[in-house]
Amino acid sequence: MTWEVGSALNIAAILILVVVIAAMLIWVERRLLGLWQERLGPNRVGWFGLMQVVADMVKIFTKEDWVPPFSDKFSFVLAPNIIMIVVLMSFSVIPFAPGVGVSDSNVGVLFILAMASLGAYSVMLAGLSSNNKYSLLGALRAAAQMVSYEVFMGISLLGVVALTGSFSLRDVVLAQADGWYVIPQFVGFVIFLIAGIAESHRVPFDIPEAEQEIVAGYHTEYSGMKFGMFFVGEYLGLVLVSSLITVFFFGGWMGPAFLPGIVWFVIKAFVFIAFFILLRAALPRPRYDQLMSYGWLFLLPLSLLNLLITAAVILMGS
Amino acid sequence: MIKLIKDTLISQVVTLWTVFVHMFVKADTVEYPDQKPYMFPRWRGRIILSRDPDGEERCVACNLCAVACPVDCIALQKAEDEEGRWYPEFFRINFSRCIMCGFCEEACPTNAIQLTPDFEMAEYVRQDMVWEKEDLLISGTGKYHDYNFYRVAGMAIGGKGKGEAKNEAPPVDVRSLLP
Numbered sequence: 001m002t003w004e005v006g007s008a009l010n011i012a013a014i015l016i017l018v019v020v021i022a023a024m025l026i027w028v029e030r031r032l033l034g035l036w037q038e039r040l041g042p043n044r045v046g047w048f049g050l051m052q053v054v055a056d057m058v059k060i061f062t063k064e065d066w067v068p069p070f071s072d073k074f075s076f077v078l079a080p081n082i083i084m085i086v087v088l089m090s091f092s093v094i095p096f097a098p099g100v101g102v103s104d105s106n107v108g109v110l111f112i113l114a115m116a117s118l119g120a121y122s123v124m125l126a127g128l129s130s131n132n133k134y135s136l137l138g139a140l141r142a143a144a145q146m147v148s149y150e151v152f153m154g155i156s157l158l159g160v161v162a163l164t165g166s167f168s169l170r171d172v173v174l175a176q177a178d179g180w181y182v183i184p185q186f187v188g189f190v191i192f193l194i195a196g197i198a199e200s201h202r203v204p205f206d207i208p209e210a211e212q213e214i215v216a217g218y219h220t221e222y223s224g225m226k227f228g229m230f231f232v233g234e235y236l237g238l239v240l241v242s243s244l245i246t247v248f249f250f251g252g253w254m255g256p257a258f259l260p261g262i263v264w265f266v267i268k269a270f271v272f273i274a275f276f277i278l279l280r281a282a283l284p285r286p287r288y289d290q291l292m293s294y295g296w297l298f299l300l301p302l303s304l305l306n307l308l309i310t311a312a313v314i315l316m317g318s
Numbered sequence: 319m320i321k322l323i324k325d326t327l328i329s330q331v332v333t334l335w336t337v338f339v340h341m342f343v344k345a346d347t348v349e350y351p352d353q354k355p356y357m358f359p360r361w362r363g364r365i366i367l368s369r370d371p372d373g374e375e376r377c378v379a380c381n382l383c384a385v386a387c388p389v390d391c392i393a394l395q396k397a398e399d400e401e402g403r404w405y406p407e408f409f410r411i412n413f414s415r416c417i418m419c420g421f422c423e424e425a426c427p428t429n430a431i432q433l434t435p436d437f438e439m440a441e442y443v444r445q446d447m448v449w450e451k452e453d454l455l456i457s458g459t460g461k462y463h464d465y466n467f468y469r470v471a472g473m474a475i476g477g478k479g480k481g482e483a484k485n486e487a488p489p490v491d492v493r494s495l496l497p
Contacts, residue, residue: 034345035340035341035345036337036338036340036341037340038340038343038344038345038346038347039345039346039347040345040347040349278334278337278338279334281337282333282334282336282337282338283330283333283334298322
């Protein structure tokens, strides 16, 4: 049993920690939202309300797990599993620290983008199989949103890939030893941030599950642990996007040497998680057509321009 | 294009900053069971029946409160003692219907029914929300300390004849010519 990339111990530790952290985010999010809305948030169960997560878990596990009789049973049960699996698979290529990680795939960027695309199936299947108008509307919105935002999510990363010269995420981090990519690729960072929010259905772009318009969107019919899987899947997506921003633009585990690399990684990722929660506390939801036109007419040309300029600068330098 | 950037980016950043600054503002939350809020004396909460300074019930069972009550939560029955004094035989308030509007207090001619700042009235059994006269009566005078209806009203009652009430002149014999 050795502690190296891809060892069983490493995989188990990452799997458990990532899921536990995603579950703890329920508490973190509620406390931070309270902080920014001049409230306290959950502080009754356990120390500072930390056991709130346990209480929520007990509740969600003991709830009736109801499959609607009018739904398509197979895909209804399948859908929440897809999002969990797909997001957890995406974590496999993330380099958390030197020697910590599941796999150093040399096509890590492509793998991440492919898994993000597969995540759309979960949402679509959930909405379609529920056989419910609101779920269908949510699934339609989710499908259109994810398809359009994936386009420039990929393109915004190509600038980083061009600078690094490799699709491997570990190489991306190692290439940032001299300086983080957020400086040369600031536009790419902003675009990836926006696309990341849209991919994980966080609040400014939570149109697929807009409570005020379409009940709960694609997971209207879900209850019990199936709903819990969508819920945790969403938080896993949040952790994933924060980790990806850290890896691609903020130098991954790189940092002053007084702290180990993994701690720097966690600190950086947590800053972005907190930023996403701040977005939720602050920003209103755009209209659906605003979201689409903003994506296709503004962000897509901008990301293409960013890629073009990056490529030109690299070519002039060589 | 400039307008789009201004609308989508600048205003969003300003909003984010405004919300972020709220991190350093003290939370408004009152942690209720641990930390009781100050209830103002004229808060309209639980209804009580007060007594006059002599320790008698103030309520004269005039039924005005029951008439004024918009949700019909007050029920009472008049009775009369040997002195000719009216009092409620039973006085019942159904607090599961009461909306704490205070109309009964405004209607009461004798300041008997009063609303207090107490609001912690939750019960596990619905029937426990119905309060009888014994539950409603307090031993004090409530908000009006020296008011006694039978001492100011002109009505003759045991121990007090016509014209003997406070601020009341003795009755005039209208058939006499003497001043």
